[in-house]
Amino acid sequence: MEEILIAGFGGQGVMSMGQLIAYAGMNEGKYVSWLPSYGPEQRGGTANCAVVVSEEQVGSPLVSRPSTAIVLNNPSYEKFEPLVKQGGLLVVNASLISKATERSDIKVLNIKATEHANVLGNPKVANMVLLGAFLEETGILSDESILEALKKVLSPEKHSLLGINRRALELGRSLAGNVKI
Amino acid sequence: MAKVLMKGNEVIAEAAVHAGCKYFFGYPITPQSELVAYMARRLPEVGGVFLQAESEVAAINMVYGAAGTGVRVMTSSSSPGFSLKQEGISYLVGAELPALIVNVVRGGPGLGNIQPAQSDYFQVTKGGGHGDYYTPVLAPSTLQEIIDLTEAAFEIADTYRTPVILLGDGMLGQMMEPVEFKDLTEREPGQKEWATTGTRGDGKPRTITSLDLNADALEKRNEHLQKKFAMIRQNEVRYETYETEDADYIVTAYGTAARIAMNAIQKARKAGLKIGMIRPITLWPFPEQPFIETRDRVKGYLSVEMSAGQMVEDVRLAVDGRAPVSFFGRTGGVVPAQEEIYEQIVNISGGVEV
Numbered sequence: 001m002e003e004i005l006i007a008g009f010g011g012q013g014v015m016s017m018g019q020l021i022a023y024a025g026m027n028e029g030k031y032v033s034w035l036p037s038y039g040p041e042q043r044g045g046t047a048n049c050a051v052v053v054s055e056e057q058v059g060s061p062l063v064s065r066p067s068t069a070i071v072l073n074n075p076s077y078e079k080f081e082p083l084v085k086q087g088g089l090l091v092v093n094a095s096l097i098s099k100a101t102e103r104s105d106i107k108v109l110n111i112k113a114t115e116h117a118n119v120l121g122n123p124k125v126a127n128m129v130l131l132g133a134f135l136e137e138t139g140i141l142s143d144e145s146i147l148e149a150l151k152k153v154l155s156p157e158k159h160s161l162l163g164i165n166r167r168a169l170e171l172g173r174s175l176a177g178n179v180k181i
Numbered sequence: 182m183a184k185v186l187m188k189g190n191e192v193i194a195e196a197a198v199h200a201g202c203k204y205f206f207g208y209p210i211t212p213q214s215e216l217v218a219y220m221a222r223r224l225p226e227v228g229g230v231f232l233q234a235e236s237e238v239a240a241i242n243m244v245y246g247a248a249g250t251g252v253r254v255m256t257s258s259s260s261p262g263f264s265l266k267q268e269g270i271s272y273l274v275g276a277e278l279p280a281l282i283v284n285v286v287r288g289g290p291g292l293g294n295i296q297p298a299q300s301d302y303f304q305v306t307k308g309g310g311h312g313d314y315y316t317p318v319l320a321p322s323t324l325q326e327i328i329d330l331t332e333a334a335f336e337i338a339d340t341y342r343t344p345v346i347l348l349g350d351g352m353l354g355q356m357m358e359p360v361e362f363k364d365l366t367e368r369e370p371g372q373k374e375w376a377t378t379g380t381r382g383d384g385k386p387r388t389i390t391s392l393d394l395n396a397d398a399l400e401k402r403n404e405h406l407q408k409k410f411a412m413i414r415q416n417e418v419r420y421e422t423y424e425t426e427d428a429d430y431i432v433t434a435y436g437t438a439a440r441i442a443m444n445a446i447q448k449a450r451k452a453g454l455k456i457g458m459i460r461p462i463t464l465w466p467f468p469e470q471p472f473i474e475t476r477d478r479v480k481g482y483l484s485v486e487m488s489a490g491q492m493v494e495d496v497r498l499a500v501d502g503r504a505p506v507s508f509f510g511r512t513g514g515v516v517p518a519q520e521e522i523y524e525q526i527v528n529i530s531g532g533v534e535v
Contacts (some may be wrong), residue, residue, distance in 0.1 A: 019357065023186050026359045032188070034357035038212060038295065059444030061356045062516055 001055070002140050003063040005080055007048035007074025008093070013127035016153055018049035019068070023149030025053040033061035046075045051141050053140060066141045068138065069099065070130055072113075091134050093126060109133050112141065117168060122161075125168035132172020143169055184359040189349060190215035192324045192360055193283055194223060196331035197255055197360060202281065203229030204254040206243035208236060211260045211295040212351035213285035217257065237262040241269030241282070248278035249389045251376030253335055257283035259351075260301055261292060270344055271310030274406070275391025277375075279338035281331070282316075283347045285354040288514030296514025297351035297437055302491035305346050306465040313403055315410050317417060318346045318464040320435045323357040330462070337417055341409055348464065350487065352437045352516060413466060417499070420468035421460045424450065425475055428457030430530055433472075433496055434485040435461045438517065442485045445522035452533045456526055464492070472499035481505040483529055485522055488512060 004021060008014045018034050025032040035050045050063035069080040070091040077097045084090050086105045096112035111133050117126035135141055143166075150165055187195070194216045197205075205220040217233065224231040234240035240256045244487045247254040258266060263284040273280055286301045288294040305318045319330040327349070334345040377387050393399040420508050423446065425431055434442040439460045450458045457479075472482070481504050484493035493508040500506050509525040511517045527533055 019186065022357060026184060026186055032186075032359065038351070038355050050274065057443075058358070058440075060441040060516070060519055061352065061358075062493055062518075064518060 001137065002051075002068065003011060003066050003085075004051040004053070004068045004070065004134075005048060005063050005066035005083075006070045006072075007046055007076030007080055008127075009045075012045045012072045013124065014047050015049050017131055018051045019153055020146055020149045021051045021053065021141065023152060024047070024145035025051075027148055028141060030054060030174060031058050032055060033058040035061040035063075038180045039058040046073065046079070048080075060077065065109070068134060070134055072130070073097065074099070089134070089137055091130050091137075093130060095126070098179045107137070109176055110117045111171070111172065116171055116175070120164055120171065121167055122164055125164055128165050128168035129172040129175070132169040133176035134172075135169070136176035143173075186357050186359055187252060187324065188355065188357050189284065189324050189327060189353040190214055190355070191219045193257070193325045193331055193347065193349070193354075194219040195305055195362065196328040197253075197281065197335070198223055198227060198229075199328070200253065200332040200335045202253040202255050202335065204244075204247045204252055205229070205231050205256065206234050206247070206254070207241040207258065208234050208240050208262060209267045209528035210237075210259045212287055212297075213257055213283065213349075215261045215354070216283065216285070226480055237265035238269065241266040241273075244274055244280050245269060245278060245284075247274070248273065248280045249276075249377050250400055251373035251378065253279075253281075253339075255281035255283065257285065258388075259285045259287045259295075260289050260298070261287075263301065264293070264304070267304075267310035269310075270316065271308075271314065272391050273344040274310075274314040274316065275312065276389050277342040277406075278344065278389065279335075279342055280344045281334050281338060281347060282344055283349065286348065286350045288512070292435045294514045295351060297353075297487060297516055298512070298514050299350060299436060299438060299487040300489070300491065300512065301348070302464065302486070302488060306452050306467070306495070314406060315413075315465050316344050316346050316529040317341075317413055317466070319419070320462060320464050320514045321353065322436050322439045322460065324356070324360045327353070328360060331334045337413070339373075341413055343409070343413075348436065350437050351514070386423060395483050404486075417463060418466045418468050418470065420471055421458075421462060422471050423458040423460070424455075425457035425459065425471065428475070429455040429480045430483065430526070431457045431459055431475060431479050431481075432483045432485060432522075432526065433459045433461070433492070435464060435492065438485050438487050441517060441519050442522050444519045448519070448523050449526045449530075452527075454526065454530050454533065456530070461492070467495045467499065468493055469499040472496065476500045476503040479504055481507065483525060484508050484510075485517065485525070487516060 022034040096109040113126040
């Protein structure tokens, strides 16, 4: 069972990243749940969502100790870095987060996602770069499932963006391969 | 139809449309506003009416008016807004009008917060408004079950001419899970011979009212209602059991608490503890039978709730002193973790052999 927490500023695509994982998991026949933080902290602060992908029926959709945390800004890093399970994974948007973890019991992927997204031509696909890195590291879902899910999450008039999203995913995968220790 | 990923609030709305509900009157409140928004978009597509009322009180009275014409109609809210609807629900019961009222419960009392809770159990199962009455209460624990129970709610409402409550919480409303709508045929509710749709100069006018100034006549009306409640008690109880046959201890929980407790029970089974589960699906009528069947052979029960202990009172009534009943709950919008429920199970069982 993979318990994933994704956090960042509103507008960074945190919620849709989670939905993509949930959709793709569903398409691959797994049990999934997606739960947004919907408290008053969303306004101007950080937003997060919890995604569970499991071979068994999902009990609690709440994730208090994630097996993977994907963090896109500093407040999210500070909040969730200490909560990652022992042996878990922390995916960091290193373009916006300069801190380095002192934990030696988790795996960390520092990805300069925003910079890479800018090079691709759209800073909004930074989330897909991080998602690609996450998929490369965990191997829980295929790119095909994610891209299939993307067709459902993106409205038809935005399907012209499928290409750049695919490139962002692939870039994320290769970056994860490079930073692996 | 293939599986789709939807939010609980949206699932309730779509399930209602599938059940033939074309009329919605409501007022937004977190954590159920997505239901209102979905209906605003969806109902015009099926030739229905969506109306955002000026308040919860207005909305429930619009439901009263629409229900009087025999159509399938609903409203939805969350705890503070649901409290405001109590007068109207009492009127619906008194006038014997079918309707669906959804309460996506949040932390209380008062304005409380917007996090998930189960602290409206007393209110929904013991009447809630004034007068001698009950309303059937259905409590789903997965988004798929929401579909079945929303349809069942409308059926029960029409069969017994009563308002029915669908009870969720902020977590079920906000989370997404895959669901499948199996039956795509939209139902046309049958003719209701009591509906006030106009005589067109032909036949006696029909009256729908909860007013009766004659005490004897009102007592008769109450006796009629009590007979109806007895029938509902007899016919509409729903529950699910899990591995109760050999259980030493039985955990009981509904809705969100039940899905988390289920994981804790499975963990306990793996650790060698014989734990079962009774999950009430109707909260009123409360499923007494599974407790009666097990109370003389189990060592005890544990009621797990997102409240300070409300359903546990009905559990104690059903167990009738024949086995110890303990309680574990979190309040104020805190959702119990699987680990803490597991700890409680281990504690009442006297520990795990290592």
